[in-house]
Amino acid sequence: MKKREETDVAPKKKGALRENIEAIVVAVILALFIRTFVVQAFKIPSGSMKDTLLIGDHILVNKFIYGVKVPFINKTIIPTHDPQRDDIVVFEFPEDPSKDFIKRVIGIPGDVIEIRNKKLFVNGVPVKNSHGIYSDPKIYAAGTQPRDNLGPITVPEHKLFVMGDNRDFSYDSRFWGFVDFIAVKGKAFIIYWSWDKEDFGVRWGRLGHLLE
Template structure:
């Protein structure tokens, strides 16, 4: 007698995978693998690579700063009172170096200028007697001008000048100085001998400004070491024109943190005229 056979249920048929679903699953798998690879790459970036990226960023910033400082703008501090009335000791100025054509470092060449120095311009320059120190004065004479001073009054080409910016604080004295005898070579009508020329701080000339030179005075006329004493400013020595005061403070050794407590807030942003 034959053994009875056990019935085996049929296995369920696999669900059909349509082409659209298969493509979507493949795209999702590829995208997942791409994200995983990117995460692993970022996580495995070496310390050296990270430092190199920061070094490049910092170097670029420093290079841009040096380019701007060399050819466009530079900061200067007023150390003396020779320009008082216009600028004060402790003023920090932002100077436009491009306006007169910035000098290319280690050469005597200059970039193209936007303007020639003009009468009345306040300038930053290197004086002939101390070519490593920045001075700030005002141009009162340009090439070809005839200049003289009579009892503190400046005459240019024979005409007295109105100078509202000029300040006189010493009305009682008018000292002579041997430093001013350089003017003898440029006098319009020089005496027979240089010893017969007796210029004083407030009375001198008339002298003629030669080509390529400028005559600069401090606004604080009675307390300024300027062209009256050491001569003309060479055009190549002019570094720029101050634009505005970006910071100012009054130094006082009796106060703590005077760089903060002595800030002249009202002068910050003041234009230089």
């Protein structure tokens, strides 16, 4: 008596439409995961960070560097390390959390910040670097507005004091106060695209520029 021959039953092939839909869904989920937890793209709309960042620069922001946060409630579930002085950070604007701002960290918790006639001091030591620029020769006296004369003030726990590099034309912590750690979305680290709207052209020399 002959043994019954075993036969392999080939599984039904997925339809091309279903395969494409599944690939799209996976790609969307992966993109959302990366955007939420790893890296996010932002466009610079103002000149408050000139000359470090120009209007039309497109940057990538590392969202993992300061810890993993739960979306929507901004609760940190995996802390890593806190922002440091000179970091360029993107954060929710304290006066309107629906807007994102980008500035440079000047003071961290415990630092004493003082500005005397546009000269910046942190913990009594004058800050000398090439980031901050001043293009308005006018100096506002203390008591009129805080742009050119401020403090001394101490940065509270879990807060940051931030300023734009375009010091005379930046709306920052001098005017509206401190940034809470929880409002920080990440650290800007590279310019991946730059478009000059006035000259209608690409700023090729800025592409791939690492931010300091």
